Every structure is written in structure tokens, then in C-alpha cells.
Amino acid sequence: MEATGTQKIMLLVLLMAATTVLPAQTPDTTAAPEEDYSAYDAVTFAGEGTKRYCGPKILDLSPQKLITVGYEYHSQHQYQVTAYDTYTPPPHTINHARGLRVAANVPIVSKNSLTIQLSFNYTNTIYSPSIVKHHPLLAATLQGLSSTGLGTTVFKPWDERHFALLQATIEENGNYMAPSFPQNLAPRTSAALLYGWKYHDRKMLALGLSRTYRGGQLAYVPVLLYNYTAPGRQWGLEALLPARMHLRKTFNARHLLLAGYELEGQTYTLTNAVPNTPTIALRRSELRMRLHYEQSLSGFIWLTLQAGLRYNVKFDYDTLSGSADFYRTGSSKQPYYATSRVTHPFYFQVGFHLVSP
Amino acid sequence: MIKLIFTTLLLIAAAATTLAQAPDADALLGVWEPSNGKARVKVEKLGNKYFGKIVWLKEPLDAATNLPKVDKNNPDEALRSTPLKGFRLLKDFEYTTTNTWEEGTIYDPENGNTYKCIIKMKDENTLDIRGYIGISTFGRTDIWKRLVLKK
Amino acid sequence: MACVILAATFLQGGCKKTEEKEWELAPVAIIWEGPLMEGPNTAQVAIDELLQPWCTQHQCTVADITHITPKSITITTTDSLLLTSCTSLALQAVSDDSKMLRIGIANPLVWHKGRATLTTTPDADLLPIANGNQFFWIMDANFAADTEATARCTMELLLTIGYKK
DSSP: OOOOHHHHHHHHHHHHHHHHHSOOOOOOOSBOOOOOGGGGGSEEESSOOOOOOOOSOOTTOOOOEEEEEEEEEEOOEEEEEESSTTOOOOOEEEOEEEEEEEEEEEEEEEETTEEEEEEEEEEEEEEESOOOSSOHHHHHHHTOEEEEEEEEEEEEEOSSSEEEEEEEEEEEEESOOTTOOOTTOOOEEEEEEEEEEEEETTEEEEEEEEEEOTTSSOEEEEEEEEEEEOTTSSEEEEEEETTEEEEEEEEETTEEEEEEEEEEEEEEEETTOSTTOOEEEEEEEEEEEEEEEEEEEETTEEEEEEEEEEEEEEEEEEEESTTOOOOOOTTOOOOOSBEEEEOOOEEEEEEEEEEOO | OHHHHHHHHHHHHHHHHHHHHHHHHGGGOEEEEOTTOSEEEEEEEETTEEEEEEEEESSOBOTTTSSBOBOTTOSSGGGTTOBSTTOEEEEEEEEEETTEEEEEEEEETTTTEEEEEEEEEEETTEEEEEEESSSTTSEEEEEEEEEEEOO | OHHHHHHHHHHHHHTOOEEEEEEEOOOEEEEEOSSBOSEEEEEEEEEEOOHHHHHHHTTOOGGGEEEEEEEEEEEEOOOHHHHHHEEEEEEEEEETTEEEEEEEEESSOOOBTTEEEEEEOTTOOOHHHHTSSEEEEEEEEEESSOBSSOEEEEEEEEEEEEEEO
């Protein structure tokens, strides 16, 4: 039905009304209204103010790695296994060893009041030569060692100064090579809980307790976290004692050099090590004294180069009842199934990383 | 008659929707303070996009030089003398959905890094600013609060 | 027949050479309206349909343009406020379809008989910004002190435009 004259006028009026409420679309060809910058000294929150929290980083801290792919190479070294049953095999020369390191740290919750990360890591060591005859213990070891783990890190600040830090990992370590993961491999758990203080943007300190395998076997040790950047922002210190400590030289926001050490260790379950013998566990620990260089290649893609000496602290063997581990105290009477002396090779490591904002 | 009523209702709905969209987009305008309280950022509209520049610094002078802070960590050497006061660290934001501004970036003068960024308005005085690299998972959210000038 | 047309099109496209020309834009008036306060102040100027008139004059299409880079940016003024109180200038461009682009900066700002030159960002390509219907020049001026006055200047921009001919 066609609209009447009155209806048409009504429609036109409505159309005009709709047009006037639409914002004018004229481009701005003049100066924007000027602001009083000095007035921003005297401001107040429009609504409720925000509670301030301290962050997990200090200025110029080496960037956290979100994704890591690395390769390392160890020079020639020797193994001398002793106290192995009644037979002491001759020293065995490893021409070289190499390894792959893959890790991922995924932020699950990342806000001012709470940070939770989940992590995955895989590292392996491949020996050359890997075949050893008439030496079943070393043969089982030199098949190659791998460590696969999942972990979490929780950073909880209470205010601008106080915070708590929790790290926990569960790993399966043994003489296997990915992607072949053995079944029934006993997981090893590590954890650290710290309480800390962030004094200012350049210094933070935390104290706590950890359950760790860095010494090669299960141990409970106190830990100290200390991150510091000097006022000139050229030098700094990054420490998580007793696990690691580095002196840091910051060239600029994209190049830095670290010098120090890290204690790495694990307990590896060796499958098919020695016939008719309970589970054999390798207690491995090494002190890596090194120079470590980091550089941004492009944006958040970083390169790390590391070189140093791998000082072997422990390379001993225990028998385990089943897969359960035990805590070797000072009064523990259980002797080692076998002990080893390992010489100390030089090593280098190269890695590519996606770093955290 | 029914056609006319229907058309009228459509026009009213269209006008109401348009009215609702424009003020929401400009709700981002104003002065905001990040959670660390070290700076205050004024969001302004340039062209048809939203930008935020530093208008106040808690520590305006560089401790090493005793001069006004500049963008000394910028990856482009030519830009390292740019004063931080007045520096645009929020750039190119577009109003995409309700209370959300996207397609922009946020710059961190502390390390010279630029991150993709999403701004969400939780309420008229609170922003969630999430800077990330690649995907939103690899990022961090900061809460910014609106400021007003004291009378 | 289709093959002949296809071949001709290919040959035409394949034989186009890239040339570069200098392009002096019309002077742009920039005004910072007072009161102006100590610190950064922003002026913006909208520019419509920049490329099409040039393309018409040079008998090419917008699609033939390969790049537009700044060659020189000159600011002229007789404004005593700008000459005495402005400590730095920075020129940017922004459009709906492209990220904000820094074109040039002068920090510190040095005047010589009412003229100052901004250092251009050599790899700033204005083509994505100028390609749309409209874009904006954004000029940031840092003033040393508060003032009630309005500041004015004229910007002369010399560009290098590359196009297929």
C-alpha cells in the first residue's frame, strides 16, 4: 500500500532526525586541543586506585626463554669405572659427546598479581663411541642419556615488596632416546619454595628450601635467590645458590655476557644395565664453569653461545629397590654399586630462543 | 501503514546503534596510569586511530646524565635521542568490538621492544593492557587506571 | 586470440621500467593553537587523495607506484614562538590502513633564518599510507615553556617517488 502524503512527510522528518544524531564526519585539519603537562603532576584516580605489585624481574635481567632449541658438544674425555663388582674395567675414552636441549615455558596466567607458567624440557647426551663391549654398566650408560620433564613456576607477589616463588618439576631420566620413551620409568620430582623481597627495580632477594637432584642424588638444601643490577646498569649478578651464579655485563638491551657456573645433575634409571641385578641408577652431577653470551638476532629471537669446562662432580651408580629412590644421608650405610672417575671436558653450546616480553 | 511503522522502527534502531558505537570508541580517551606508577599516558585520537603518549614520568631525569630521559634503548640509532616525555608508546589502535581496541602496539622504553597489544576496558576507569609476542599466550597483562586532574 | 592478448599483457608488464622522480608537495600549513604548554604538543593535518592527481599528471596508475620516500622536510616560519621556544619537531603520518610512520625528526631543532630541516627517516615508505583516500600528517612540537600564543609554520616536503613506466 503506497504511503500517503502525511506519511511521507513523517518519514522524511524521521530520516532528518536520524541524520542529525549521527556524529559529523569532518576531518580534523586544525591543531588538537593542547594539554597542560605540568598539571599531570596533580592528578588523582577517577575510580578506585590499583594495588601495586612487584614483578618477577629486575632491570637488565637476562631475558627469560619461552622456547629454546639448543645443541651442545663436549670434547674428548675418559671414564674410569671402579669398584664394579670384582672387576675394574680399563679406562674408556669418549671421543666426543653431543646433546640436544629443547624447552618451552608457556605462561598460563600472566598478570600483575599472579604469574603461572607451565614448562616442558627435553635434554639428551649422545656419546661417541656409543657401543662398549664387555662392559655392561658403561654400555648401558653410553647408549645415551635423556631427561624429559614437565614443570611449573608460580610467582605470587603480595605487594610492591614481598613475593613468593614456587618451582616444581617432574622428570623421567634414563638411558633412552626420544621418541622411544621406556615404560615404567620412575619419575623424579624436584621443587623449590622461596619467600622474597624486591627492594627496588635493581635488586631482589629470596630465601627458601629445595628438593633437588642437582648433586646427582636426592637432597634437601636451602636456596638463595639474588638478582642485582648496579646503578650504572653495566654490571649485575644473577644467582640461585647453590645451583648457579653468574656475573653479568650488559652491553645494551640486546647484548649481554654472563660468567659463572651452574651445577647440573640428575638420577638416571638405566634399563637393561646388568643382567640379574636390581634397578641401576646413575647419579650424575657436573659443575659447568662458563662464559655465556646472549644476543638478540631479531626482535624476540635470541641467540646464546656458551663455552666452558664441564667439571664432573659425580658419576656413580646405585642399586634401587624397584624404582623408588632413597635419600642418602650421611649415616646411610648403602654403598655405591659402582663409582667412576670422569675427566673434565671442554664444551660449547649454541641455542636459539624466543624470549619473554 | 505497517511498512511505514517497520521502516520507522528500523531507522530508530540504526540511529540508536550508531549513537551507542561512537561514544564507546572514544571512551579510551583520557589519561591513564600503568600499575607500576612510573608514568602517565594520555590517549588521544589522531586521524581515526588511538594513540597514547607519555605526559608524565615519575623519574623524568636519567640518573647517568641528569638530563631528561630519552629513548636510549631504541633499536633504531637515529631515534635514540627522542625524549620520553611526549613519546607515543601506544600506537595505531582501532576500536574493534565492544570495549576492545586492537591492531595496535605498545613499546617498552626500558628494553626497546615493541609488542602487539590488545586493550580491553573492564570498566570506565580500568583498562586491561595485554602486550604479547606472536600469540596472546606469550604476553603479560597490566592494569591501567584512569586519572583526572585534581580540582 | 586470447593467447595474443595474454602475451601482449605480459610483454607490457614485463617491459615496464621503474623510474624515480622528485615530487615536491604543496606547502602544508601547520598550526598549534594556544594556549600551548611546556612539553609535547600535537598538530594534525588531513590530506585527501594525494596520489591520484600525481598519477594523472604522469600518466600512470596508483598501482604503478613502487615506493615513496622522504627526501627532505623543511619547516619555515616567522613565528617568534617557534623560533625561540620550540626545542624539537617530529613528523609522522598515519592512516586507517597503515601503522603510524615516523617521517622525520629534528632534535635539537636548529633554525637558520626562519628555516629548519628535519632529518628524514630514509627507509620510511609512505606508499601504504598515501595509498588510501585520506591520511594525516602528525607534527609533534616540544615547547620549552607555557604560552598563550598560537604557533604556526609551513612544511615543505620533497619526496622521491618510484613508479613503473
